[in-house]
Amino acid sequence: MSARTIGVGLISVGWMGRLHTRSYKSIPERFPELGVRPRLVIAADAVAEAAQQAVDQLGYERCTTDYRDVLSDPDVDVVSICAPNFLHKEFALAAAEAGKPFWIEKPMGRNVAESVEIARAASDAGLVTAVGFNYRNAPAVSHARELIERGALGMITNVRTSFLADYSSDPQGALTWRFERERAGSGVLGDLLSHGFDLATFLVGEIDEVSATTGTYITERAKPTSANASHFSKSAGGEMKTVENEDVALVIAKFASGAIGTFESSRIAIGPRAEYVIEVYGTEGSLRWDFQRMNELQVSLRSGENYGYTDVYMSPGHGDFARFQPGGGTSMGFDDLKAIEAALFVESVVTGEQKAPSVHDGLAAARAADAAERSAESREWVALPR
Ligand SMILES: NC(=O)c1ccc[n+]([C@@H]2O[C@H](COP(=O)([O-])OP(=O)(O)OC[C@H]3O[C@@H](n4cnc5c(N)ncnc54)[C@H](O)[C@@H]3O)[C@@H](O)[C@H]2O)c1
Known part of the structure; x- marks a missing residue:
């Protein structure tokens, strides 16, 4: 059976953005039964140098300094939101509007009001999601x-x-x-x-x-x-x-x-x-x-x-x-917890059943x-x- 390709879009190439990327990469080896091959499509970071590193070091096909390029990319099936907290709501709402399932880092919003908006947007769009509660x-x-x-x-x-x-x-x-x-x-x-x-x-x-x-x-x-x-x-x-x-x-x-x-x-x-x-x-x-x-x-x-x-x-x-x-x-190690999180997210996307937090x-x-x-x-x- 040939593996299903899942196009990955990354927003923010900091500590977590790099770790999400390593985690997607580990899926075919660690979770072969999912039958998924991640394709690292595009990464965005406001700092051009960090965005470029996503291509040079992490293996993304392209990069941008505008997160909207990630969400409008037709090759992107799933999105990782690894930005500082104050950007989570804007990025998550935009991902929901674009119909892209997203894996967002914790804390999900800066406060309850933002978290309610994010949860509602994902629910209304009928999207599976993941939140970075790796210690589970x-x-x-x-x-x-x-x-x-x-x-x-x-x-x-x-x-x-x-x-x-x-x-x-x-x-x-x-x-x-x-x-x-x-x-x-x-x-x-x-x-x-x-x-x-x-x-x-x-x-x-x-x-x-x-x-x-x-x-x-x-x-x-x-x-x-x-x-x-x-x-x-x-x-x-x-x-x-x-x-x-x-x-x-x-x-x-x-x-x-x-x-x-x-x-x-x-x-x-x-x-x-x-x-x-x-x-x-x-x-x-x-x-x-x-x-x-x-x-x-x-x-x-x-x-x-x-x-x-x-x-x-x-x-x-x-x-x-x-x-x-x-x-x-x-x-x-710590990174392995994130690899499991990536697999739960991708399994949620593939099956349509919410498996990840x-x-x-x-x-x-x-x-x-x-x-x-x-x-x-x-x-x-x-x-x-x-
Ligand atoms: N699950 C965990 O255990 C864990 C651990 C660390 C951080 N986090 C969470 O992950 C998120 C990111 O934290 P981090 O430590 O990776 O931060 P970081 O500071 O290492 O990286 C943040 C990145 O976001 C980029 N950025 C800033 N503005 C942007 C914009 N407008 N568009 C695109 N990119 C932009 C920065 O240039 C930077 O590269 C936070 O919400 C944090 O709470 C979770």
């Missing part, structure tokens, strides 16, 4: 979900989620779009906890209500000196500007199931580098996953011989592990972040709309 795809998370679903942990009582990173811990870190309310929306609530809210929802169900507090501790940063500075770039000596969104957030939550939980996040933590942890506790056991030790799941079951955690090393049989490594103990999941995370922001302002509990 870790085999350890798949195994955790399986354990929870088959009742191994008993009734879920509480959840602890903490997303602690150090990417902004240096006061000389450049003031890129991520620190501006106009271009990013919220700070860690959207940037990091969108993943946390999604992961907790994926494992234990919908969040009903939250109470939160937030803080900004590095209140000024220097503007970047180069056009393609990232949030990992340093910018000593540039013009100082105010940081407009939160560095740290603490959220407590009630889930629809009756479970309760905490969500903690920082982008200025010193020590944890990308320590993204979820712990789920039940009446019969608990589990703990840390992205920094992505290939392990710590599990403790009352029925086990010993209390305390057992480290379960990911092996063939856990989630999609076997697609990447033949034997347990050999590690998968959708715009509705993007909206659910936005609602949790928005409720947390409102709670931090009002100092009251805020219910999430249904």
Whole structure:
């Protein structure tokens, strides 16, 4: 059987744009049963040099500095939206209008209003979508979900989620779009906890209500000196500007199931580098996953011989592990989670059935972040709309 060609259009050639591209490329090898051969058609970036790199380094056939060229290209079947947050709504609405299924990075919109518009546009156009909630795809998370679903942990009582990173811990870190309310929306609530809210929802169900507090501790940063500075770039000596969104957030939550939980996040933590942890506790056991030790799941079951955690090393049989490594103990990496995401997106496009996290999941995370922001302002509990 000859493979079906899927024309890929990319909008924004930054960290995520490059990673989406590598992920599409891996589909024929990692997911041969999809019978899909991605064709890298056209990439857009506002910075001409970055757009050109998409041709020279990534293998796109053509490039442009105008995203509209991607959406109007008849060879493009699917679109990746990997732009900074403030452009997501414009690009997603345009993709929906052009009838192109899109894979959009998180946070989907800068706020709930934008996320509602994006979700509605995709639904009205009848498009399948994907949102960049890659941590769902870790085999350890798949195994955790399986354990929870088959009742191994008993009734879920509480959840602890903490997303602690150090990417902004240096006061000389450049003031890129991520620190501006106009271009990013919220700070860690959207940037990091969108993943946390999604992961907790994926494992234990919908969040009903939250109470939160937030803080900004590095209140000024220097503007970047180069056009393609990232949030990992340093910018000593540039013009100082105010940081407009939160560095740290603490959220407590009630889930629809009756479970309760905490969500903690920082982008200025010193020590944890990308320590993204979820712990789920039940009446019969608990589990703990840390992205920094992505290939392990710590599990403790009352029925086990010993209390305390057992480290379960990911092996063939856990989630999609076997697609990447033949034997347990050999590690998968972050990029592999995105390869799975690409496959879920493309499978959604090919089958017409939504397999990847959708715009509705993007909206659910936005609602949790928005409720947390409102709670931090009002100092009251805020219910999430249904
Ligand atoms: N899923 C994850 O774990 C994850 C990780 C990192 C970033 N992200 C998300 O991915 C998105 C992009 O983040 P990034 O780290 O790749 O950013 P980045 O800064 O590395 O890249 C952004 C790119 O967008 C380009 N751009 C700016 N304006 C544009 C325009 N008008 N048209 C086309 N391109 C334009 C920039 O030139 C740059 O190349 C953000 O929404 C971010 O939250 C998700």
